[in-house]
Ligand code: TXA
């Protein structure tokens with residue numbers, strides 16, 4: 347199969363919507379990352395999503411809707427708290443875990459009686475969902491376990507020949523995935539930090555439980571496989587230095603010097619200010635932008651990881667970032683990308 351690269355003209359969008367209705371797979375931009383879309387109520391299309399990604403059937407998918415009003419199509423009941431969150435944050439980068447409507451195939455939810463749902467804000471995603479007229483299941487459009495895609499080129503690098511089409515609308519604005527919030531627990535549980543901060547959620551619904559580290563039961567039973575330790579990983583090993591910024595950077599520099607002395611290639615992923623302090627070292631660098639701007643760093647993160655990977659360093663070195671607001675999601679993705687976290 348050749349994967350078509352589509353633009354966002356009305357004709358191309360109508361074609362993409364028709365492909366989805368027919369059960370074909372179409373990758374499309376959302377405000378977070380590119381999604382790998384398939385008809386959520388079509389079992390064969392859902393099976394094809396798992397096959398194209400190489401994703402284990404135990405890892406459930408997010409169902410994307412054109413509008414909050416479509417929620418009764420896929421959710422059996424809508425808890426009051428979920429309705430409040432939908433009003434506050436949809437369309438937007440928030441995924442709600444709700445009771446599954448029997449109409450949603452168990453393949454979508456990996457056998458769970460809950461379903462993950464979101465209404466994306468990206469105009470292309472929205473237009474596609476409206477034109478398709480069906481709920482669209484869409485994981486991030488990367489190979490399973492790999493860095494998520496923020497451009498159509500990233501999608502093609504992972505999935506060319508495995509999906510019918512990708513709609514190319516340039517880089518996605520936020521750059522990291524949606525926040526996943528389980529609304530079937532009291533209080534609700536943050537399963538994955540993302541585009542909507544914990545602080546913003548709590549301002550609307552009060553206290554939220556945070557569980558970002560997998561328990562043993564989850565490692566085996568897997569409540570939400572996005573919680574797996576190793577995920578979002580580059581091909582080359584990443585070491586993350588965690589601790590006070592100046593100390594972490596000093597340890598990172600020492601490690602870089604050791605590796606360079608041994609004749610190895612070193613890649614460095616850091617805020618711009620940090621890179622300025624390493625200017626004297628012959629390392630491959632990718633800047634995340636200013637440390638004071640978590641949104642800019644989120645926007646850059648995955649593209650920077652892929653760019654470093656493409657230069658085949660023997661090791662990638664990075665440091666932990668401040669975890670307030672969007673920083674919590676950034677830190678989470680860096681930790682999952684890391685083969686080793688060095689506490690300093
Ligand atoms: O921003 C995003 O959420 C992107 C765009 C394309 O919308 N999608 C995305 O999908 O990141 P994916 O499949 O890469 O991540 C979905 C996450 C996984 O961590 C999965 O385990 C969790 O949502 N999830 C899905 N259904 C769930 C459920 N019923 N219960 C608990 N976790 C669930």
Ligand code: MG
Nearest residue numbers: 485486487494
């Ligand atoms: Mg993903």
